[in-house]
Amino acid sequence: MAAVDLSTHPGHLARRLQQAHYLLWNTMVSEEITSPQFAVLNTLVAEPGLDQRTVGERVGLDRSTIAEVVSRLGRRGLLGKARDPQDGRRFLLDLTEEGVRVHRRLTVRTARMNQVFLAPLSAEEQEQFFALIGRVADAAEKLRAV
Amino acid sequence: MAAVDLSTHPGHLARRLQQAHYLLWNTMVSEEITSPQFAVLNTLVAEPGLDQRTVGERVGLDRSTIAEVVSRLGRRGLLGKARDPQDGRRFLLDLTEEGVRVHRRLTVRTARMNQVFLAPLSAEEQEQFFALIGRVADAAEKLRAV
């Protein structure tokens, strides 16, 4: 029996965490808009008119994935795409009014969901939670960059 | 600018963590066998002859997803499926010799990868990392069970 205990596997833990979040999001925030889609909306509220690649970079999605997410949001009428007149390769993205409205509505629910999600941890532990995961993710992303 | 800082969003953090792990796995462990597939192999080393649903439960995959993962592993000749003679609804799963060999080989590499992945944290911090994520994931899964 050379098997390993999965609970000491960070990858397995990360997957469980993400799935748990996904389910909670579905019940507490929205069944229509997913968490990555919200991240895109959120980025465009902060920086309207950003190009597609940069949006992807902000939310941590590669060019293929961001293209699909953007196209879905476009189909739902939450954002618009336009060629950059300065650089014909780029697409510039902007929220529609509906997109802004949806973002505003979901922001409230997201905050509530995050509270529930992190409720098992004390305020101090929540700090550690963010810091530890952030450090591991940052380090791994840097390994990739090389 | 009603935008939120994504770095304080546990869902976004969880996704980044998982992607970072995915990339490292690809370069350090295997391009063929994925982390969930390894989890299935690992479960069957510990408990040979388990049925498909229970394997899914052990590794945290729903019945649809475990069916796909199992079918892929079957196509690669790493495990075999057989109807349970006691209960015609069930499929019992068993690793082939090749499956056992692959599991043994990947176990070593996985341990090495985990070390690299967690290297930014001290031993004490690694404990916290496991504990905090485990508690949040457990709590969220319990919410679901209700």
Add this chain to the structure above:
DNA sequence: CAGGAATACTCAGTGCGCTGACTAACTGCC
């Protein structure tokens, strides 16, 4: 200013992960 390198994006292919609807098999109760 022309040709090669870099950049933004698309498309095809693979894999994980979920829901909801369906089929087949078993279980329990009358």
Add this chain to the structure above:
DNA sequence: GGCAGTTAGTCAGCGCACTGAGTATTCCTG
């Protein structure tokens, strides 16, 4: 024994996420 309810698995459909190949545009360098 028969029928209702539960359970294991499949299938279709959606969405995220990556790689690798291909196209169009821009940038850089000789």
